[in-house]
Amino acid sequence: MGGNDKGLITFNNKPLIRHVIDILTPQVDDLIINANRNIELYQNFGYPVIADSLEDYCGPLAGMLSAMQSVNSDYILTAPCDAPMISPQYRQRMMETLLNEQADITVASDGKRLQPVFCLIPTRLQDDLAQYLAQGDRKIDLWFEQHKLAVVDFSDQVDSFANVNSPDDISNYQTTVVSPIPMLGFAAFSGTGKTTLLRKLIPQLNKKGIKLAVIKHAHHKFDIDIPGKDSYEIRKAGAQQVLVSSRNLMALMEVHASDVTEPRLGDLIERIDTRIVDLILVEGFKDEVFPKIELHRPSLAKPLLYVNDNNIIAIASDTALITSESIEQLDLNNIPELADYIQTFISNWTA
Numbered sequence: 001m002g003g004n005d006k007g008l009i010t011f012n013n014k015p016l017i018r019h020v021i022d023i024l025t026p027q028v029d030d031l032i033i034n035a036n037r038n039i040e041l042y043q044n045f046g047y048p049v050i051a052d053s054l055e056d057y058c059g060p061l062a063g064m065l066s067a068m069q070s071v072n073s074d075y076i077l078t079a080p081c082d083a084p085m086i087s088p089q090y091r092q093r094m095m096e097t098l099l100n101e102q103a104d105i106t107v108a109s110d111g112k113r114l115q116p117v118f119c120l121i122p123t124r125l126q127d128d129l130a131q132y133l134a135q136g137d138r139k140i141d142l143w144f145e146q147h148k149l150a151v152v153d154f155s156d157q158v159d160s161f162a163n164v165n166s167p168d169d170i171s172n173y174q175t176t177v178v179s180p181i182p183m184l185g186f187a188a189f190s191g192t193g194k195t196t197l198l199r200k201l202i203p204q205l206n207k208k209g210i211k212l213a214v215i216k217h218a219h220h221k222f223d224i225d226i227p228g229k230d231s232y233e234i235r236k237a238g239a240q241q242v243l244v245s246s247r248n249l250m251a252l253m254e255v256h257a258s259d260v261t262e263p264r265l266g267d268l269i270e271r272i273d274t275r276i277v278d279l280i281l282v283e284g285f286k287d288e289v290f291p292k293i294e295l296h297r298p299s300l301a302k303p304l305l306y307v308n309d310n311n312i313i314a315i316a317s318d319t320a321l322i323t324s325e326s327i328e329q330l331d332l333n334n335i336p337e338l339a340d341y342i343q344t345f346i347s348n349w350t351a
Contacts, residue, residue, distance in 0.1 A: 001166065005038050007081035010308065011164055014287050019084035021045060027091040028077060032070065034063035059138050060117050061129065068126035080117045080163070087160040093152050094120040103150035111155025116140040118161065177265045177290040181274045182349040184342060185282035187312060188295035189302045194283050197295065197316075197332070204339035205279070210346065213277045215268050217284030225253060265290065279346055291345070295332060296321070314341065 001009060007017035017033070025031055033049045035042045036057070042049045050070050052062040060078075067076045077091055087093070090108075098106045098120055105125075108118035117140070125147065132143050154160055163169070177183070186194050198214065205212060225232040235242045235253055242253045265285045272280060286292065286305065294305050296317040306312040306327055314328040315321060316338060321329060331337055 005041075006164070007035070008038060008041060009164070011084055012287060012289060016084055016164055017042070017045065017081040020079055020081055020086060021047070023084075023086045023088065024077075024079060024090075027088070030071065030073070032067060034066055054133065058133050059140075061133060061138065061140055061143065064119075064121060065126060065129050065133065068121065068123045068129070071123065073123065075120055075122050077120050078117060082164045083118075083161060084164065085159045085162050086118075087154060087157045089157075090118070090160065091120075093154070097150050097152045101150040102148070104147040105144055106150045106152050107144060108154050108161070109151045110158045110161050111153060114141065114151065115154075115161045116144065119144075177269070177288050179269050179274075179280060179290070181278065181280060182346045183269070183280040183282060183290055184345060185285060185288075185290060185292035186295055187286040187292040187305050187309065189300060189305075191300060192295045192297055192302075194295060197335075197338075198281065198283065200335050201338055201342075202281075204335050205342065208339060208343055210279055210343065211277045212279040212281055213272045213274075215265065215272070215280060215282045215285075217282075264288070279342070293330070293338075293341075297332070313345075 008015050010016075011019065021031065031047050033042050033045065033047050034052070035049055036051050039049055039051065048070075050066050052058070053066045053069055054062045060080075064076065064078055067078070075095075077094060079086055079090070094106045094108070097103070104122065106120045108115045119140075128146075129143065132146075137143065186197065188194050195216075202212065202214075225235065231242050231244045231253065235255065239255075241255070244251050244253075265282065265288045269280065274280075282290070282292075286309070289311055292309070292312050294309075294312045294315045296302075296304060296315055298317070298319050298321070304315070304321075304323070306315060306323075312327070314330055315323070316330040316332040318332045323329070328341075330341055
């Protein structure tokens with residue numbers, strides 16, 4: 001990567017390590033980052049950062065040892081910063097195999113070979129590991145062989161071990177959201193007024209004969225049902241899906257398992273009946289790859305997003321902006337102008 005710190009390189013519009021953190025935090029009690037440079041940048045992610053306890057760089061085992069020496073837990077679960085598609089069942093499978101086989105260490109396998117930096121290690125082995133490194137040994141596999149090892153099969157999820165090691169890998173793994181009809185998002189910081197804009201904009205688009213669907217991302221627990229109602233009570237009783245329908249409205253409520261990661265936009269598009277709408281508007285999902293309009297209010301003192309997101313095709317602001325690049329600017333308060341822009345966007349998409 002030309003000497004750049006790999007964990008901080010942008011992939012799908014956020015640092016590589018951010019992908020790993022987002023996948024692992026629902027699976028573990030505590031998370032720490034092992035880094036030997038750019039310590040302050042890594043601290044900005046909100047987790048403890050530890051450097052190698054050994055002076056000479058000794059490879060991944062030194063990071064594992066440093067973690068074992070720093071935590072107050074029986075095990076550490078390790079993962080590299082350059083694997084943005086780790087399995088959401090990673091911890092579960094590793095721990096279940098360790099307990100079932102009464103092993104000392106579990107290591108993941110893609111079905112063809114071991115993935116030694118994906119492992120579950122008891123902290124009681126830290127003195128043994130320190131002695132191994134003090135002898136000048138560095139190979140992870142050789143240290144594993146000195147203990148009772150269990151291999152965990154992830155051959156059904158080989159993408160879990162996809163490493164981003166070069167600019168070509170970034171291009172190959174970068175995922176663009178595919179939609180069969182025009183789709184446009186609104187990217188903005190909280191408090192900018194995305195929902196308020198949608199309430200004003202949708203009637204203008206309807207006047208133009210544009211039928212649309214809206215996908216909105218919620219960053220916290222939410223409920224659309226009311227306690228005491230039949231559908232609520234049925235869902236709370238344990239039904240995984242509840243479909244309520246009348247001649248005017250239909251609603252599907254689906255319960256996600258606790259280990260499900262954040263929803264992906266591509267999966268949600270499949271739920272939309274694209275035969276009856278002309279446009280999908282998206283609120284949120286700003287880290288995914290699809291066309292977006294940035295909403296910006298200088299009074300909020302937030303940075304412009306388009307600088308780090310080349311999927312932003314225009315900026316709608318309540319103040320004229322001086323930008324370093326040629327990007328279309330729209331008046332956030334001029335709803336008809338925004339509607340005209342979106343109508344043109346739809347025409348260009350279908351052309």
